[in-house]
Amino acid sequence: MKPEPEPVEEEEDLLGDLANDLKDLDPDKDRNRPNIVNPGAAAGDRDQERVGEGRELTITEEALLQACVEQKYRVDKNARGWEQFIIRVRVQLNIDGSMSGPIEVLNQGEIARSGNAAYQAAARNAVAAISSCFPLDGLDPARYSNWKSFTYNFRPEDY
Numbered sequence: 305m306k307p308e309p310e311p312v313e314e315e316e317d318l319l320g321d322l323a324n325d326l327k328d329l330d331p332d333k334d335r336n337r338p339n340i341v342n343p344g345a346a347a348g349d350r351d352q353e354r355v356g357e358g359r360e361l362t363i364t365e366e367a368l369l370q371a372c373v374e375q376k377y378r379v380d381k382n383a384r385g386w387e388q389f390i391i392r393v394r395v396q397l398n399i400d401g402s403m404s405g406p407i408e409v410l411n412q413g414e415i416a417r418s419g420n421a422a423y424q425a426a427a428r429n430a431v432a433a434i435s436s437c438f439p440l441d442g443l444d445p446a447r448y449s450n451w452k453s454f455t456y457n458f459r460p461e462d463y
Contacts, residue, residue, distance in 0.1 A: 377433035383422030391430040391458040401439035430458045
């Protein structure tokens with residue numbers, strides 16, 4: 305006597321399920337809006353890097369700042385561990401584009417705990433470089449709420 309074959313389960317109708325899911329999409333939804341993964345996160349914290357407190361600098365505004373910083377900031381590539389000299393700073397500006405307070409190094413504790421004098425010097429150089437960029441021409445006063453306070457990340461591979 306031959307054993308009976310096990311019953312074959314029905315295959316899932318993946319395309320049918322997808323079609324049903326697509327019916328529920330809102331065609332008027334703004335598809336150009338960035339996908340903020342964690343809207344409650346601190347400034348600069350999300351899957352895709354950005355600057356601003358819940359808002360963004362435009363690409364043009366960011367490019368203006370980046371161009372200025374690139375001219376002024378250098379990493380000592382002979383220093384021990386230079387590849388990991390990431391420095392995060394918070395900048396606060398007045399409506400005229402001048403700084404409204406001192407630049408805050410957000411990861412100062414990590415830098416100090418490293419005991420690496422070159423890392424500490426890189427942080428001081430980052431603050432000096434970004435400070436020298438302000439007032440920054442090209443910031444639209446109508447967008448002041450977007451750029452009045454933002455986080456800027458110095459990554460060694462960028463310099």
